[in-house]
Amino acid sequence: xxxxxxxxxxxxxxxxxxxxxxxxxxxxxxxxxxxxxxxxxxxxxxxxxxxxxxxxxxxxxxxxxxxxxxxxxxxxxxxxxxxxxxxxxxxxxxxxxxxxxxxxxxxxxxxxxxxxxxxxxxxxxxxxxxxxxxxxxxxxxxxxxxxxxxxxxxxxxxxxxxxxxxxxxxxxxxxxxxxxxxxxxxxxxxxxxxxxxxxxxxxxxxxxxxxxxxxxxxxxxxxxxxxxxxxxxxxxxxxxxxxxxxxxxxxxxxxxxxxxxxxxxxxxxxxxxxxxxxxxxxxxxxxxxxxxxxxxxxxxxxxxxxxxxxxxxxxxxxxxxxxxxxxxxxxxxxxxxxxxxxxxxxxxxxxxxxxxxxxxxxxxxxxxxxxxxxxxxxxxxxxxxxxxxxxxxxxxxxxxxxxxxxxxxxxxxxxxxxxxxxxxxxxxxxxxxxxxxxxxxxxxxxxxxxxxxxxxxxxxxxxxxxxxx
Numbered sequence: 001x002x003x004x005x006x007x008x009x010x011x012x013x014x015x016x017x018x019x020x021x022x023x024x025x026x027x028x029x030x031x032x033x034x035x036x037x038x039x040x041x042x043x044x045x046x047x048x049x050x051x052x053x054x055x056x057x058x059x060x061x062x063x064x065x066x067x068x069x070x071x072x073x074x075x076x077x078x079x080x081x082x083x084x085x086x087x088x089x090x091x092x093x094x095x096x097x098x099x100x101x102x103x104x105x106x107x108x109x110x111x112x113x114x115x116x117x118x119x120x121x122x123x124x125x126x127x128x129x130x131x132x133x134x135x136x137x138x139x140x141x142x143x144x145x146x147x148x149x150x151x152x153x154x155x156x157x158x159x160x161x162x163x164x165x166x167x168x169x170x171x172x173x174x175x176x177x178x179x180x181x182x183x184x185x186x187x188x189x190x191x192x193x194x195x196x197x198x199x200x201x202x203x204x205x206x207x208x209x210x211x212x213x214x215x216x217x218x219x220x221x222x223x224x225x226x227x228x229x230x231x232x233x234x235x236x237x238x239x240x241x242x243x244x245x246x247x248x249x250x251x252x253x254x255x256x257x258x259x260x261x262x263x264x265x266x267x268x269x270x271x272x273x274x275x276x277x278x279x280x281x282x283x284x285x286x287x288x289x290x291x292x293x294x295x296x297x298x299x300x301x302x303x304x305x306x307x308x309x310x311x312x313x314x315x316x317x318x319x320x321x322x323x324x325x326x327x328x329x330x331x332x333x334x335x336x337x338x339x340x341x342x343x344x345x346x347x348x349x350x351x352x353x354x355x356x357x358x359x360x361x362x363x364x365x366x367x368x369x370x371x372x373x374x375x376x377x378x379x380x381x382x383x384x385x386x387x388x389x390x391x392x393x394x395x396x397x398x399x400x401x402x403x404x405x406x407x408x409x410x411x412x413x414x415x416x417x418x419x420x421x422x423x424x425x426x427x428x429x430x431x432x433x434x435x436x437x438x439x440x441x442x443x444x445x446x447x448x449x450x451x452x453x454x455x456x457x458x459x460x461x462x463x464x465x466x467x468x469x
Contacts, residue, residue: 003044007032025053025368036061039384039391041368050391052369055382058252058279059326066282069322070315078315081108082307087317094324095290098259100270105296107289108312112248112277113141115287116211118306119273120145122291123209123242126298131164131200133193133210133236135171137219137374140211140246149211152218164205166196170216171224186224190231197239207241209273214261217249220373221380229265242295245271248287252279253327254385256337282323286316332385343381343392350396354403365398 005013010032014024024030032044038060041049051061059066073087081088092106109115124130132149134140139152147153148162161167169177171189178185197207210232216222233243250261251274258264262271272295277287299306310316327333362369370380383391 003034007044025370031368038063038386039388048366050367050383050395052367052381052383052387052395054384055249055254056278056283057384058254058282059323059330059332060384060386061283063282063322063326065326066284066319066322069318070284073315073318076314078313080307080309081312085314085317087314087321088312091312091317091320094321095276095288099274099290102270102292103274103290105291105293106312107291107306107308108316109277109287109289109308110285110310110316111141111287112246112275113143113146114308114311115248115275115277115289116140116244116246117143117145118289119211119244119275119291120149120209122273122289122295122299123244125302126242126295127206127208127240129206129208129241131166131205131207133166133168133196133207133241135169135212135216135219136167137170138212138216139218140213141248166200166207168193168196168210170219170222171228172220172222173225175220186227187231189225189228190235193232194235197235201239207236207239209242209244210236211244211246213246213248213250214264215250215255217380218372220378224265226265229262230269233269233271242272244273244275246275248275248277249382251276252323253333253336254279254382256333256340259333280323281316281319284316284319285310286320287311327385330386335387336385339387339389339392342389343396346392346396350400350403353400354407362395362398362402365402367395367398369395 003010011030031049033041033049034044035042036051036057039051041051041054041061043049051057054061077085079085088108091108095106096104107115107118109118120132123132134149134151137152139150140146141150149165151161151167169189169192171178171185173180173182173185176189177192178188182188193210200207212224212229212232213219214229215224229243236243245260245262247260247262251259253259255261255264260274262269262274273289273291275287275289280286280288372378372380381395
């Protein structure tokens with residue numbers, strides 16, 4: 001492999017010249033990745049890793065068709081969107097064709113953060129309202145305007161929630177306020193949003209937008225109950241606000257059955273604004289906001305021109321078009337359905353086999369996997385879309401092996417871990433990272449499946465112990 005520096009020198013230079021808040025995966029022993037192909041990454045020693053982390057390399061790392069499109073256009077022209085060019089309009093037409101008819105006007109940007117920031121500007125200009133309703137644990141980007149509406153971030157720092165930001169409960173029927181045994185969790189969660197709107201109006205405030213990922217990612221891979229988005233949209237529209245669907249992480253066929261995750265919620269739900277980003281350029285910075293003509297015209301009426309130097313440039317548009325072609329030609333949406341169903345089947349078997357499911361890192365097994373959620377106890381499996389059934393089997397086999405070792409170790413140390421229902425500190429194998437859950441008094445609202453799998457999150461029963469991999 002061709003390297004400028006050995007791994008230790010690279011690490012030393014990073015510590016010297018890169019901001020300390022810019023973290024690396026596996027910080028205790030970072031991996032130095034020097035190349036990648038499809039769903040595999042390779043370190044400086046040539047070791048292969050199965051990539052279950054990169055939803056950015058959507059159609060596979062270094063896909064030849066994407067590379068070919070980029071090179072072909074780079075050899076001809078790259079310039080800004082003020083010049084007339086076919087690529088940007090062709091790309092806008094192709095994207096619009098995947099969306100409901102009313103979503104037909106595109107604004108191109110370079111990142112999901114830029115897209116969400118622009119979506120807020122569109123929403124606020126539409127009716128002149130200012131306030132935003134967001135979901136608890138949500139993350140929508142790194143710009144100041146987005147940190148303000150991202151409890152996942154501002155809840156961890158010194159920032160306090162701004163007066164114009166309203167946080168609604170995450171519509172989580174597994175660990176949330178209203179669970180699977182509730183008669184109508186969708187209405188119950190939507191009524192929380194309605195209450196927020198009413199209280200805002202009582203305080204003389206007006207709602208510009210409700211923003212949510214169509215399937216919450218960093219917040220724990222949460223799928224809202226059926227009917228929730230429809231009811232929320234109804235309440236938001238009554239308040240003359242707009243519904244923003246953030247598809248930055250979950251769009252472009254990743255959910256399998258549908259091209260966009262918001263389409264899982266039924267044909268009778270259509271957001272007013274859709275934002276997209278990460279997978280659009282397969283690693284090249286491309287993002288977009290798509291909205292209605294009415295909202296676009298209101299934005300234009302402000303008299304302020306919208307111009308983004310690199311947004312929608314000919315090269316970015318050519319790459320975006322190539323990604324759409326690959327998704328279609330290689331049936332990656334269908335692959336997501338097939339492999340996703342198979343992976344779900346395998347994981348359900350693990351669920352029945354292991355009472356311990358926690359925060360796992362699998363780097364030593366040559367599998368790159370991460371976890372997220374409010375308690376860091378949800379595995380995020382978001383590989384390139386060319387991920388195969390063989391890859392799924394390999395990943396789950398490694399997970400099975402790790403969980404088996406952990407459970408055996410925990411079983412041998414049970415008496416030192418739990419004594420008279422009191423949590424005690426104990427040493428654990430250092431080749432693991434997990435959350436331990438005590439056997440204290442159960443939560444009165446406990447989900448039956450949580451109890452069966454030893455998963456509890458009430459503050460009296462949760463012991464989180466992070467260990468080095």
